[in-house]
Amino acid sequence: MLEIILLIILVLAILSLQFKDLLSAIICLAAFSFMLSLLFYYLHAPDVAIAEAAVGAGVATVLFVLVISRTKRRER
Amino acid sequence: MIFIFYIFLFLSIFFAFFGNIGMLRFPDVYTRLQASSKCATTSLLSLFIGLMILKGFSSISVRILVIAIFFLLTSPVASHAIGRSAYEGGILPWRRVRKKEDISEDK
Amino acid sequence: MSVFVIASFCFLATSLLSLIRIIIGPTAQDRLVGLNLIVPQVVAIMVLMAINFNRAIYLDVALVYAILGFISIIAITKYLKGKKLHE
Amino acid sequence: MLITRRKLFKPLQKKRKEKVKSVNVHSKWKIIRILLTTSYLMLGWIFFTVNLAPFSLFLGLMLSFAVAFFTYDLFIEKEEAARRSLLPRIYLLIIYPLVLLTKVYLASFKMIIPVISGQSNPRVVHFRTRLKSELARVVLANSITLTPGTLTLDLDNDHLIVHWLDAKTIHSHYAARLIKGHFESWLKRIWM
Numbered sequence: 001m002l003e004i005i006l007l008i009i010l011v012l013a014i015l016s017l018q019f020k021d022l023l024s025a026i027i028c029l030a031a032f033s034f035m036l037s038l039l040f041y042y043l044h045a046p047d048v049a050i051a052e053a054a055v056g057a058g059v060a061t062v063l064f065v066l067v068i069s070r071t072k073r074r075e076r
Numbered sequence: 077m078i079f080i081f082y083i084f085l086f087l088s089i090f091f092a093f094f095g096n097i098g099m100l101r102f103p104d105v106y107t108r109l110q111a112s113s114k115c116a117t118t119s120l121l122s123l124f125i126g127l128m129i130l131k132g133f134s135s136i137s138v139r140i141l142v143i144a145i146f147f148l149l150t151s152p153v154a155s156h157a158i159g160r161s162a163y164e165g166g167i168l169p170w171r172r173v174r175k176k177e178d179i180s181e182d183k
Numbered sequence: 184m185s186v187f188v189i190a191s192f193c194f195l196a197t198s199l200l201s202l203i204r205i206i207i208g209p210t211a212q213d214r215l216v217g218l219n220l221i222v223p224q225v226v227a228i229m230v231l232m233a234i235n236f237n238r239a240i241y242l243d244v245a246l247v248y249a250i251l252g253f254i255s256i257i258a259i260t261k262y263l264k265g266k267k268l269h270e
Numbered sequence: 271m272l273i274t275r276r277k278l279f280k281p282l283q284k285k286r287k288e289k290v291k292s293v294n295v296h297s298k299w300k301i302i303r304i305l306l307t308t309s310y311l312m313l314g315w316i317f318f319t320v321n322l323a324p325f326s327l328f329l330g331l332m333l334s335f336a337v338a339f340f341t342y343d344l345f346i347e348k349e350e351a352a353r354r355s356l357l358p359r360i361y362l363l364i365i366y367p368l369v370l371l372t373k374v375y376l377a378s379f380k381m382i383i384p385v386i387s388g389q390s391n392p393r394v395v396h397f398r399t400r401l402k403s404e405l406a407r408v409v410l411a412n413s414i415t416l417t418p419g420t421l422t423l424d425l426d427n428d429h430l431i432v433h434w435l436d437a438k439t440i441h442s443h444y445a446a447r448l449i450k451g452h453f454e455s456w457l458k459r460i461w462m
Contacts, residue, residue: 170392
């Protein structure tokens with residue numbers, strides 16, 4: 001169980017660094033923080049899981065979307 | 077009682093699997109959305125029904141009922157939002173290549 | 184090894200399948216479909232684990248998780264709504 | 271029974287619209303809106319905290335009244351004239367999810383066939399709905415998204431754009447009859 005979750009997290013982290021399309025990178029980052037929250041939940045820390053889901057998936061995604069709506073979507 | 081729960085659990089995993097397969101096989105955004113949204117909702121609902129049957133009337137099953145109602149409300153809205161953004165973004169729906177009679181039928 | 188652990192393994196395996204769509208999806212909307220499919224499966228895993236630990240308070244985490252997944256998808260589509268495909 | 275109710279209801283609507291002009295009725299309508307919003311919020315509070323202790327109920331009532339006092343304008347609009355659109359028929363509202371649930375299961379079993387065979391014939395269909403209240407339209411759009419191979423792409427007043435997997439026709443009238451099924455009549459009885 002733990003190994004599969006860690007594998008998914010690793011794949012999503014590498015993808016979010018590799019994408020040139022920044023919106024796809026944001027989507028990968030959101031999925032990354034969802035999976036990180038599942039990891040914390042599995043390790044018997046539900047409070048940390050709630051904080052991770054709220055900050056990582058809720059606030060950070062909205063902030064990044066705001067940033068790319070002010071600037072360019074594509075990275076050169 | 078536990079037998080009914082096993083049936084619902086099996087249905088849930090079955091639908092989740094087929095939703096994923098459909099999402100990988102279909103050709104464009106809209107058809108993928110069709111497969112994914114429907115099968116995901118059904119799998120989650122059948123899991124919740126099975127757990128509610130297993131646990132009877134307790135504080136756990138009331139919480140599960142709240143999550144089920146919430147999911148029944150928000151899951152169509154999320155898929156509608158994705159479909160609408162794709163439609164307004166100008167992605168054309170995929171169409172099967174058709175015979176000549178059919179084309180003349182739709183003018 | 185109870186039934187709940189085996190079932191959560193199955194859900195984790197199917198979420199690996201939807202990870203493939205996030206990797207290969209040609210447009211941003213396709214990746215969003217994959218994200219939309221990952222969230223219910225993880226909620227299912229969380230509910231199964233909460234039944235396995237037999238704590239009612241763990242179910243609140245699943246509810247918060249579902250709400251936040253919904254909000255993040257709505258935020259991303261709100262940005263995509265006005266944009267054309269190749270821009 | 272239902273027909274007689276509707277006949278009784280129509281003159282009431284007209285009278286209400288005439289009365290709205292005077293100021294006194296206006297403030298009364300405001301109070302009713304606040305109380306309705308409070309009761310809906312209170313229902314949500316009871317569902318979320320599964321706790322029937324008197325202190326919890328009192329706190330919930332106070333908090334939901336405070337929230338309703340500031341936000342009643344968002345939840346219930348000023349022009350929502352008909353009473354039926356705010357107060358649904360409860361017994362039908364309990365039956366409707368069961369009907370929806372059976373339809374959803376049938377739809378998911380039908381979905382497996384195109385998934386395995388890969389054969390599908392997707393089209394985009396436009397049609398109109400006859401429902402009056404906003405809430406009923408939203409519920410109709412959501413139930414269309416949940417049932418046999420259809421997905422609502424856009425909802426603009428009473429105009430629906432639907433993506434239909436395995437389309438049988440693109441004629442607006444027949445497509446509407448096939449897609450909406452019995453949902454529209456159910457929702458018409460619940461909300462108008």
